[in-house]
Amino acid sequence: MTPRRKRRLPREAPSPPPSAPGADGEGESGNPERLYAVTGLHEGGRARLDLVTLIVARSAPPPSGTPEQAAVLRLCSHPLSVAELSAYLDLPFGAMTALLTELIGAGLVQARAPIVRQALPDRSLLEAVMHGLQRL
Numbered sequence: 001m002t003p004r005r006k007r008r009l010p011r012e013a014p015s016p017p018p019s020a021p022g023a024d025g026e027g028e029s030g031n032p033e034r035l036y037a038v039t040g041l042h043e044g045g046r047a048r049l050d051l052v053t054l055i056v057a058r059s060a061p062p063p064s065g066t067p068e069q070a071a072v073l074r075l076c077s078h079p080l081s082v083a084e085l086s087a088y089l090d091l092p093f094g095a096m097t098a099l100l101t102e103l104i105g106a107g108l109v110q111a112r113a114p115i116v117r118q119a120l121p122d123r124s125l126l127e128a129v130m131h132g133l134q135r136l
Contacts, residue, residue, distance in 0.1 A: 047097065047100060047101040047104050047111060049082050049097045049100060049101075049111060050082065051081060051082055051083040051093070052081050052082070052083065052114045053081065053082050053111050053112070053113065053114070054079040054080065054081055054111070054112045054113070054114055055072070055076050055079065055080055055081070055082060055085060055100060055109050055110070055111055055112075056076055056078075056079045056109065056110050056112065057072075057073045057074075057076035057077055057108065057109055058107060058108055058109060058110055059073070059107075059108055060073065061073040061074065062108075065108075068089060068091070068099055069099065069102070069103060069108070071088075071089055072085060072089070072099065072100070072103060072109065073103070073108060073109065075088060075089075076109060079112070081114070082096060082097065082100065085100075
């Protein structure tokens with residue numbers, strides 16, 4: 001006796017994926033209109049920033065600033081790199097550099113090169129200093 005094949009029923013159409021948050025233009029960083037609103041229109045060039053440039057706030061957020069500017073100023077009470085700010089605010093690097101250019105131009109933040117650790121001094125120099133101090 002041969003086994004009977006089971007009849008396949010037509011599959012149901014898959015349900016459409018749920019709409020992404022912000023697809024209607026509200027608050028999604030991937031939305032081009034929002035990025036333009038965050039970065040604004042720049043007549044001059046952008047500041048020369050890279051991912052490891054440290055940003056430090058020089059003042060408190062002004063009441064007339066945008067929410068993104070206020071967030072940057074709150075986060076930068078201690079030095080943070082541009083990459084960290086970009087990740088914390090969920091903004092692409094290009095939008096972050098435009099936003100930081102505005103803040104640097106207004107004198108609200110300061111951009112600094114990262115602090116590079118210097119090479120350790122030679123061991124013989126340290127021993128010479130130690131012996132000199134012991135003789136005192």
